[in-house]
Amino acid sequence: MFKKILLATDGSDHALRAAIKAADIAKLTSDTMITVVYVVDGTTSKSDVLSAGDKEAINEKRSRKLRPTEQLLEKENIAFKIKMLKGEPGPEIVKYANKEEFDLVIVGSRGLNALQEMVLGSVSHKVAKRVESPVMIVK
Numbered sequence: 001m002f003k004k005i006l007l008a009t010d011g012s013d014h015a016l017r018a019a020i021k022a023a024d025i026a027k028l029t030s031d032t033m034i035t036v037v038y039v040v041d042g043t044t045s046k047s048d049v050l051s052a053g054d055k056e057a058i059n060e061k062r063s064r065k066l067r068p069t070e071q072l073l074e075k076e077n078i079a080f081k082i083k084m085l086k087g088e089p090g091p092e093i094v095k096y097a098n099k100e101e102f103d104l105v106i107v108g109s110r111g112l113n114a115l116q117e118m119v120l121g122s123v124s125h126k127v128a129k130r131v132e133s134p135v136m137i138v139k
Contacts, residue, residue, distance in 0.1 A: 002026075005034045006102040007080075008093050008127065011065030014108025018138040019069040022106045023076045034080040036069055037096060038062065039089040090126030097131045105131050109139045 007022045009015040019036075026032040040062065066082060073080045085092045097105050107124045128135045 001029050002104040003029055003032050004101075004103045005032060006037055006093075006097050006100070006105045007034050007069070008037050008039075008089075008105070008107040008123070009066065009069050010038065010089070010108075011068075012108060012110065014110045014138065016068055016072070016108075018106050018108040018136075019072050021136065021138045023072060023078055025104065025106075026078045027076065032078065034073060034078060035083050035100070035102070036066065036073075036080055037083050037085060037093060038066055039085045039087065039092045041086075041088055090123045090130075093123065093127050094130040097127070097133065102133050104134050104136060106136045106138060109137050 002025055005022055005026060007019055009019065022034055026034055062084075070080075070082070083096070085096060093105075093107070105127060107127050109124050110122065124137045128137060
């Protein structure tokens with residue numbers, strides 16, 4: 001069924017709910033691989049540098065956002081890998097998803113940046129409109 005799943009995450013509660021749904025779907029097929037994608041955009045990158053300072057602290061801060069998802073997938077015994085992308089989240093997820101030809105893309109309905117979502121449109125909306133494979137938006 002769905003053997004190659006992309007799970008977009010930003011560390012938000014909606015992204016964690018999306019991870020739970022991805023795990024449920026992955027359990028239906030024995031050899032499913034989930035690629036967890038985290039996009040570092042320019043604004044986040046600048047604020048990380050200003051607040052954390054050194055590269056090790058920045059990487060630790062980003063890892064903390066991914067940890068709940070990693071722990072969930074490990075607990076459920078699901079194969080996964082982490083992919084860090086740089087750029088604007090919507091277009092980067094779309095580009096990566098279309099290039100790698102996933103069977104299913106799963107995203108949370110809302111992320112961490114409410115202001116950007118209100119002004120520019122949600123990442124989930126951009127992904128749903130532009131990704132060529134099926135997209136599941138989890139509330």
